[in-house]
Amino acid sequence: MSVSSHTNTHSTGVADSGRWSTRRIAVYALFVALAMVTSFVELPIFPAAPYLKYDPSGIVCLIAGFAFGPSAAVIVSVLGFVPHMFGDPWGSIMAIAVALALSVPASLIYKRWRTRKGATAGILVGAVVALAIAIVGNLLITPIYAHMTVAQVAAMIVPILLPFNLLKFAIHGVVTFLIYKPISDLLNRTR
Amino acid sequence: MLHDVRFSYDDGGTWALDGVDLTIGAGERVSVVGANGSGKSTLGRIIAGLAAPDSGTVTLLEQQVFHDGAADANAYRAARHGIGAVFQNPEDQIVTTVTEDDVAFGPENLGVPREHIGDRIATALHRVGMTGFGTSDPTRMSGGQQQRVAIAGMLAMQPRMLVLDEPTAMLDESGRAEIMHVLDELHRRGVTIVHITHAEDEAALADRIIRMDRGHIVSDGASDAVPLNPPYGGQLPSQRGATTQSSSTLHTVSAPSPIITLSHVSFSYAKNTPILADVSLTINPGETVAIMGHNGCGKSTLTRLLCALETPDRGDITVAGIPVARDTGRRSKPLRRRDRKRLRAGIGYVMQHPERQLFAETVAEDVAYGPRNLGLDGSELDERVSQTLKSLGLSHLAERSPFSLSGGQQRMVAIAGILACRPKILVMDEPTSSLDATATQHIHDLIADLKTQGVTVIIVTHDRSEADLADRVITLGDHSVGANHDREDSDDHRPVESKQPRPSFITALDPRMKMVLFLIMMFTAFAIGTPVQLALAAAMVAVILAASRLGPISVLHSVRVLLALFVIMSALNVFFVRTGTPLVRIGSIPITDDGLWTALVYAGRLALVVVLGAIMLGTTTPVRLTDAFGSLLSPLSRLGVHTSEIALTMSLALRFIPTLTQETQDVIDAQSARGGSIESGTPMQRLRALTAIIVPVFAGALRHADNLGLALDARSYEGGSHRTHYRMMHIGGRDIAFAGMVIVYLAALIALAFIS
Numbered sequence: 001m002s003v004s005s006h007t008n009t010h011s012t013g014v015a016d017s018g019r020w021s022t023r024r025i026a027v028y029a030l031f032v033a034l035a036m037v038t039s040f041v042e043l044p045i046f047p048a049a050p051y052l053k054y055d056p057s058g059i060v061c062l063i064a065g066f067a068f069g070p071s072a073a074v075i076v077s078v079l080g081f082v083p084h085m086f087g088d089p090w091g092s093i094m095a096i097a098v099a100l101a102l103s104v105p106a107s108l109i110y111k112r113w114r115t116r117k118g119a120t121a122g123i124l125v126g127a128v129v130a131l132a133i134a135i136v137g138n139l140l141i142t143p144i145y146a147h148m149t150v151a152q153v154a155a156m157i158v159p160i161l162l163p164f165n166l167l168k169f170a171i172h173g174v175v176t177f178l179i180y181k182p183i184s185d186l187l188n189r190t191r
Numbered sequence: 192m193l194h195d196v197r198f199s200y201d202d203g204g205t206w207a208l209d210g211v212d213l214t215i216g217a218g219e220r221v222s223v224v225g226a227n228g229s230g231k232s233t234l235g236r237i238i239a240g241l242a243a244p245d246s247g248t249v250t251l252l253e254q255q256v257f258h259d260g261a262a263d264a265n266a267y268r269a270a271r272h273g274i275g276a277v278f279q280n281p282e283d284q285i286v287t288t289v290t291e292d293d294v295a296f297g298p299e300n301l302g303v304p305r306e307h308i309g310d311r312i313a314t315a316l317h318r319v320g321m322t323g324f325g326t327s328d329p330t331r332m333s334g335g336q337q338q339r340v341a342i343a344g345m346l347a348m349q350p351r352m353l354v355l356d357e358p359t360a361m362l363d364e365s366g367r368a369e370i371m372h373v374l375d376e377l378h379r380r381g382v383t384i385v386h387i388t389h390a391e392d393e394a395a396l397a398d399r400i401i402r403m404d405r406g407h408i409v410s411d412g413a414s415d416a417v418p419l420n421p422p423y424g425g426q427l428p429s430q431r432g433a434t435t436q437s438s439s440t441l442h443t444v445s446a447p448s449p450i451i452t453l454s455h456v457s458f459s460y461a462k463n464t465p466i467l468a469d470v471s472l473t474i475n476p477g478e479t480v481a482i483m484g485h486n487g488c489g490k491s492t493l494t495r496l497l498c499a500l501e502t503p504d505r506g507d508i509t510v511a512g513i514p515v516a517r518d519t520g521r522r523s524k525p526l527r528r529r530d531r532k533r534l535r536a537g538i539g540y541v542m543q544h545p546e547r548q549l550f551a552e553t554v555a556e557d558v559a560y561g562p563r564n565l566g567l568d569g570s571e572l573d574e575r576v577s578q579t580l581k582s583l584g585l586s587h588l589a590e591r592s593p594f595s596l597s598g599g600q601q602r603m604v605a606i607a608g609i610l611a612c613r614p615k616i617l618v619m620d621e622p623t624s625s626l627d628a629t630a631t632q633h634i635h636d637l638i639a640d641l642k643t644q645g646v647t648v649i650i651v652t653h654d655r656s657e658a659d660l661a662d663r664v665i666t667l668g669d670h671s672v673g674a675n676h677d678r679e680d681s682d683d684h685r686p687v688e689s690k691q692p693r694p695s696f697i698t699a700l701d702p703r704m705k706m707v708l709f710l711i712m713m714f715t716a717f718a719i720g721t722p723v724q725l726a727l728a729a730a731m732v733a734v735i736l737a738a739s740r741l742g743p744i745s746v747l748h749s750v751r752v753l754l755a756l757f758v759i760m761s762a763l764n765v766f767f768v769r770t771g772t773p774l775v776r777i778g779s780i781p782i783t784d785d786g787l788w789t790a791l792v793y794a795g796r797l798a799l800v801v802v803l804g805a806i807m808l809g810t811t812t813p814v815r816l817t818d819a820f821g822s823l824l825s826p827l828s829r830l831g832v833h834t835s836e837i838a839l840t841m842s843l844a845l846r847f848i849p850t851l852t853q854e855t856q857d858v859i860d861a862q863s864a865r866g867g868s869i870e871s872g873t874p875m876q877r878l879r880a881l882t883a884i885i886v887p888v889f890a891g892a893l894r895h896a897d898n899l900g901l902a903l904d905a906r907s908y909e910g911g912s913h914r915t916h917y918r919m920m921h922i923g924g925r926d927i928a929f930a931g932m933v934i935v936y937l938a939a940l941i942a943l944a945f946i947s
Contacts, residue, residue: 012243012256012267020836022908023900029843030851030892030899036844037851043869059885079841082820086804087753089713144717145797147789175881182552182886185592186893 027068028075035060035080039095045171046164057081058172059179061099062126065107066119066180067187073103090144094137102130102169123176127169134165207233208244209406215385217351220378222394223387225403227598227627232356234403235387239276239354240267241904252351268909272301275345276905277355279625281337281362282330283898286906288846290316290340291325292814295917297348297906302913308347309917315346318380319373330849335366342373344906352383359393360625363485363653371396389627449473450616450647451497455518456506458492466492467503472665476615479638479648481658484667490651491543493667494618497649498540499531500860511537511615532866536565539614540864543621546601547854547894548861549593550886554585554604557593560883561612564866564876579611583637594890599630606637609865616647623657635660695740696925698810702819704926708933709807715937716803719796722788724943731936732799732806741809749809750801757797817842818920835914847895851888858887 020028035057042053057080065073077099084092106126110118138161142153207230215221215238225231236242240251249257251270256263278284287293294312303311316322319339324332329340338358345353355374359367371393378384386397394400402410451474458467466489474480482490495501496508499515508515513534542548551557559576567575580586583603588596593604602622609617622638623631638660641648650661658664697705712731719725736743747754811819821838828834867880 012240012262012264012271020833021900022903023896025836025840025843025908026896026900026903027893029840030847030896032840032844033847033851034888034892036848037855056881056885063889075837075840079837079844082841083845085710086713086807087750087801089710089800090717145793147793171878174878175885178878178882179886179889182550182592182594183889185552186594186890 024068028064028072031060031064031068031072031076032079035064035076036083039080039084045167046160049160049164052160052164054168054171056172056175058099058102058130058168059175061103062106062123062172062176063180063183065103066110066122066176067184069111070104070107073107074100077103090141094134094141097137098130098134101133102126102172105129119177119180123173127173130169131162131165135161207406208237211247211406211408213401213408213411215383217383218381219399220374220384220397221386221399221401222397223385223401223403224389224391224394226389226629228405229403230406231387231403235276235354235356235385236901238352238385239274239905240271241276241901243267268907271904272348272907273351275342275348275350275353276901277338277341277345277353277358278898278901278905279357279360280898281334281341281358282850283895284341284344284902284905285329285337286846286899286902287814287842288328288330289325289812289814290321290327290329292917293329293340294344294347296908297344299915299917300907300909301348302915305915305917305919308915311347311349312343312917315343318346318376319343320369330846333366334362335369338362338366338370339373341902342370342377346377348907350382352385353377354385354387356387357389357625358386359388359390365485367393450476450478450511451649452507452509453496454507456496456503456508456516458489458496458501458503467496467667470506470667474647474649476647477642477645478663479642479661480650481661481664482649482651482667483653483658483664488667490667491620494540494620494649494651495860497616497618498538498864499534500540500864510534513537535864535866536612537614538616538618538864539609539612540861541606541609541617541619541622542857542861543624545605545609545861546593546598547891548608548858548883548887549601549605549890550883552592553590554593554596554607555580555589557604558608558611560862560867560879561608561865565612575611575613579607582640583607583610597630599626599633602626602630603633603637606634612865614646616649617641618649618651620651621653622650623652623654695738695810696929697735697739697806699925700810700929701920701922701926702811702815703822703920704922704930705807705811706816706819706823708930709803711937712933713800713803715940716796716800718944719792719799719940721943722792724940725792725795725799727936727939727943728799729795732802735806736802739806739810741806746802746805746809750805753801754798757794757801813845814842814918817845818918822920839908843899850895851892854891855884855888858884858891 038060039055039057041055041057043055044050044052045054046052061073061077061080064076078096081092081095081099084095103126106119106122109122109125112118113121135157138156139150139153142148143150211230211234213234223231223234233242237244237249238251240256243249243257243262246260247257248255248259251267252273254263254266254270256266256270285293286296291312294315295308298308298311312325313322316325319342321336321339321343324336324340329337332340342353342355342358359370362370367390374384374386375396384397386393388394399411399413401408451472453473454471456467456470457465459465470489470493482493484490492501496503497510497515503516505518506516507518511534513530515530515534549557551560555576558579559572562572562575577586577589580589583606585600585603585607588600588604593601596604606619606622619638623634626634635657638648638650648661650657652658716728719728736746808816817838820841821835824832824834824837862880862883867883869877869880869884871877872880
């Protein structure tokens with residue numbers, strides 16, 4: 001189901017002369033736009049730390065990776081957060097790292113095993129890697145934003161950072177799982 | 192021009208085109224008509240060189256592009272350079288947010304030398320009557336203007352033939368008129384025109400009409416019928432405020448108490464641009480009412496007010512006994528949550544293109560969404576769903592995926608999802624737009640059915656004959672001129688002020704240089720640790736702000752939310768820092784001078800970062816930003832990274848953000864009108880509500896992607912290095928001066944770190 005396989009029977013051969021087909025550019029562009037839009041959504045999901053906000057952009061990265069392969073996951077994860085560079089430079093670097101950690105392993109695994117099990121395993125592995133990156137990132141970046149030592153941030157891991165991120169990736173995973181079937185119907189229809 | 196075109200086209204066993212023979216001569220003006228699914232769009236794509244058939248021979252502009260089951264890519268490329276294609280959805284054909292750059296995109300792809308592109312843009316915009324709009328943002332124009340820009344984008348490539356696939360389907364009457372005038376003009380200039388349409392009056396303007404049915408050409412002949420009415424451009428009667436006229440012979444005055452009352456309602460999205468002004472009207476139970484008027488006269492807004500999706504500025508609204516809005520003298524008060532729920536149960540809202548809200552795996556599940564939100568479950572829910580589907584004749588589709596249905600079927604399923612809630616009032620916004628005759632008839636039958644069931648129906652429409660179904664027509668007049676309308680009419684002869692202010696120092700910087708230097712300053716701002724360094728950085732930012740000539744107030748205003756957040760966050764530091772001299776004690780917590788300074792430094796440096804970001808964005812258009820981004824990435828292309836494609840992806844993504852944001856908002860509104868809410872309910876209900884929003888948003892994104900892919904093909908985008916660039920970037924003296932200033936600043940910052 002990768003985009004490059006779109007060279008179907010009705011291709012004129014022109015669209016594929018570029019290094020990326022026009023359809024591939026169009027699909028990536030819309031997914032990047034979707035990631036940008038959703039990354040500005042902020043839902044407080046964790047009452048203990050209302051300043052930690054949930055944004056659904058990770059779902060877009062996961063779906064992009066599942067539908068169009070790891071390279072799409074990379075493009076969407078990186079470009080999707082570029083607009084945040086001019087508001088929150090360090091935070092956006094961390095958000096890119098977390099999105100990559102989630103979607104790239106997940107799409108690599110799903111590429112190998114194209115089943116529901118493969119998708120589940122992919123999401124789980126991605127979530128573990130992303131969790132690790134999120135916590136390391138917080139240890140490095142939080143002291144830049146607030147006057148706290150690394151040790152003070154480390155003290156927050158178990159009561160706040162760990163449960164928040166677990167909840168976040170759980171929502172990502174469950175929603176991705178729920179919506180992937182209708183979305184793959186759509187993808188199959190548009191080809 | 193086009194010789195002996197014959198092809199069939201396989202689509203999983205069914206043939207969209209089956210043995211079609213067609214020759215179109217140079218300079219002809221041809222219309223292709225037929226029902227949805229007759230193969231006319233497929234034919235259009237083949238003629239435009241955007242798709243190849245399965246078999247047959249295709250010759251386009253003297254190039255034999257398809258022969259013996261094989262496509263000749265080089266011949267296709269050559270032919271396509273001479274063919275322009277315009278599609279139904281104007282928005283999806285726009286590639287960027289500046290009209291000039293958008294029109295330049297095609298010539299750039301063709302490798303037209305930079306110095307000629309300007310002329311081509313000017314000529315193309317002139318031909319479509321859009322001179323003076325070169326620097327405007329096409330994504331904010333009316334549909335008719337967008338479609339004219341799309342045509343200009345094609346004309347700039349100097350095509351010999353233009354293929355238009357239902358270019359007016361999404362436009363209102365004045366938009367249609369604009370496009371038809373442009374086609375008349377182009378035809379006069381000798382451009383071959385192939386116009387696919389299902390409007391007979393438009394087709395009649397061609398020299399020759401080709402009728403399609405189920406993949407065959409059923410008739411092909413000279414246009415004989417002279418259109419009865421003026422085919423387009425008929426102006427609607429417009430009067431001040433809302434006027435009503437009865438289209439039925441007799442309308443009893445002594446009606447029962449009205450189900451909907453609006454009195455003196457005014458509404459505006461932005462100051463000084465009223466959409467509705469002092470509108471009063473009543474609608475009685477069981478009435479079928481049509482609302483008409485120009486684009487932007489506030490028809491859709493009126494329906495949104497009824498459904499409590501917007502709150503009016505002034506005036507009272509009562510729907511089914513529920514006070515939707517009360518005028519309190521200053522502003523109308525919105526609805527309470529409990530009333531909102533009651534209202535949602537009583538009023539059904541069919542938005543424009545309701546099929547865009549479909550999300551579930553099966554039709555039955557999608558239809559069940561609304562009733563389930565109203566609290567139905569088990570056999571009661573199943574019963575309700577099957578009854579609703581049956582009454583609309585959709586039972587056989589219950590287990591299909593909604594995404595596998597035809598456009599007309601999808602529309603009916605989406606309406607079923609709303610009728611399943613058994614509303615007493617049904618509001619439909621353009622229920623038959625872009626449907627063919629058969630599907631339109633289904634909707635019209637449904638409206639008649641609802642009337643016999645005593646449902647109050649409100650239809651917003653552009654279509655006279657559709658309005659005739661109603662007992663009464665309410666025409667919203669020009670008084671309440673909307674933003675769209677304003678642009679559409681008054682801009683035609685008003686050139687944009689040619690005297691642009693000289694760009695400020697910061698605006699005129701090379702965007703690449705600016706981007707790099709700003710990012711360096713933003714990242715290094717986090718190293719600021721002392722009040723003295725903060726003062727230096729603040730001085731630097733103040734100088735840059737002054738040199739940018741952006742109003743300081745407006746910059747601060749644009750980042751006010753973030754600023755407030757930083758103040759609160761860093762205020763916490765006051766309580767945690769224990770070193771230094773205690774100043775006061777709050778309870779047992781000492782407030783020290785070190786604590787205050789720390790709070791100031793942390794809040795200050797974050798504030799400087801966001802202000803720098805705001806200046807960067809305020810002085811650089813998205814086009815320049817993505818140009819700079821692409822140019823900065825270009826060294827990576829040596830490593831095999833597709834940098835120019837990434838830059839184009841980025842620029843297209845930015846251009847689609849407003850569109851997707853608006854669509855997401857529409858989906859959220861539509862699903863909440865069906866009772867779904869992420870903010871309340873059990874975790875499972877919330878997840879379901881989230882799914883019901885996310886799936887349609889993805890569906891919309893993929894739909895745009897399909898159209899956009901075609902539009903990029905139509906503009907001959909092929910990537911690679913032979914592209915030319917209309918805009919050049921070069922680093923000049925002021926860039927070097929600015930870089931020097933930043934280096935001095937950074938050195939001073941580092942020096943201060945060592946001194947203290």
